[in-house]
Amino acid sequence: xxxxxxxxxFLSIQEGENLTVYCNSSSVFSxxxxxxxxxxxxxxxxxxxxxxxxxxxxxxxxxxxxDARKDSSLHITxxxxxxxxxxxxxxxxxSGTYKYIFGTxxxxxxxx
Amino acid sequence: xxxxxxxxxxLVMGMTxxxxxxxxxxxxxxxxxxxKQSAKKPLExxxxxxxxxxxENNSVPSRFSPECPNSSHLFLHLHTxxxxxxxxxxCASSQVGQAIAIEKLFFGSGTQLSVL
Numbered sequence: 001x002x003x004x005x006x007x008x009x010f011l012s013i014q015e016g017e018n019l020t021v022y023c024n025s026s027s028v029f030s031x032x033x034x035x036x037x038x039x040x041x042x043x044x045x046x047x048x049x050x051x052x053x054x055x056x057x058x059x060x061x062x063x064x065x066x067d068a069r070k071d072s073s074l075h076i077t078x079x080x081x082x083x084x085x086x087x088x089x090x091x092x093x094x095s096g097t098y099k100y101i102f103g104t105x106x107x108x109x110x111x112x
Numbered sequence: 113x114x115x116x117x118x119x120x121x122x123l124v125m126g127m128t129x130x131x132x133x134x135x136x137x138x139x140x141x142x143x144x145x146x147x148k149q150s151a152k153k154p155l156e157x158x159x160x161x162x163x164x165x166x167x168e169n170n171s172v173p174s175r176f177s178p179e180c181p182n183s184s185h186l187f188l189h190l191h192t193x194x195x196x197x198x199x200x201x202x203c204a205s206s207q208v209g210q211a212i213a214i215e216k217l218f219f220g221s222g223t224q225l226s227v228l
Contacts, residue, residue, distance in 0.1 A: 030212045031213060033190045033216060033217075035217075040221065041222075042202050042219025042220050042221050043155075043202075044114070045216045045217065048213055048214075090155075091214060092210075092215075099160075100157065101154075103153065103154060104153075
């Protein structure tokens with residue numbers, strides 16, 4: 001069974017601080033996605049990384065895919081209260097029931 | 113119109129009730145999904161309808177029954193549920209067959225289900 005472990009599970013920081021969230025697996029994925037979910041809503045895709053070692057930036061968010069395509073990280077610079085939410089990584093396989101394997105989630109709270 | 117619409121947003125039901133969750137996607141996608149989101153557990157895929165083929169997670173109890181009458185509509189029929197079935201049920205859609213770097217899930221806002 002493919003599993004994705006995220007760390008930390010919970011994170012509470014002050015506005016302006018930096019943070020990194022990790023997503024780790026023993027399985028290789030075709031690509032890896034990061035979603036953000038706000039209270040009362042469904043997850044929304046932030047980014048997809050495909051190539052091992054790939055780095056993508058989305059404003060203050062930096063996403064990296066591990067060289068072996070088994071892990072990923074999300075770094076937020078100068079966090080804002082609007083970054084508050086549940087961050088989910090999802091490993092994307094080829095097909096079938098386990099095409100999208102979601103991580104355990106990181107719940108981030110940014111305090112003003 | 114939002115891309116993926118789910119109704120109802122909230123549902124409280126007794127263990128002997130029968131109810132249905134509804135999902136509609138306006139994105140022209142060819143695959144629809146039901147996910148269960150419980151506290152402290154990863155998002156769990158329950159069912160997928162993709163290109164008119166149904167794929168299901170074998171661990172989902174038979175008290176959950178999906179129906180997909182066409183590519184835009186998806187239902188989840190519920191009967192004789194247990195309190196541990198209380199969770200957020202999310203519907204999603206995607207366009208299968210694209211390059212892996214492009215394919216992604218579009219989620220609805222979910223139905224928060226409480227079983228008493």
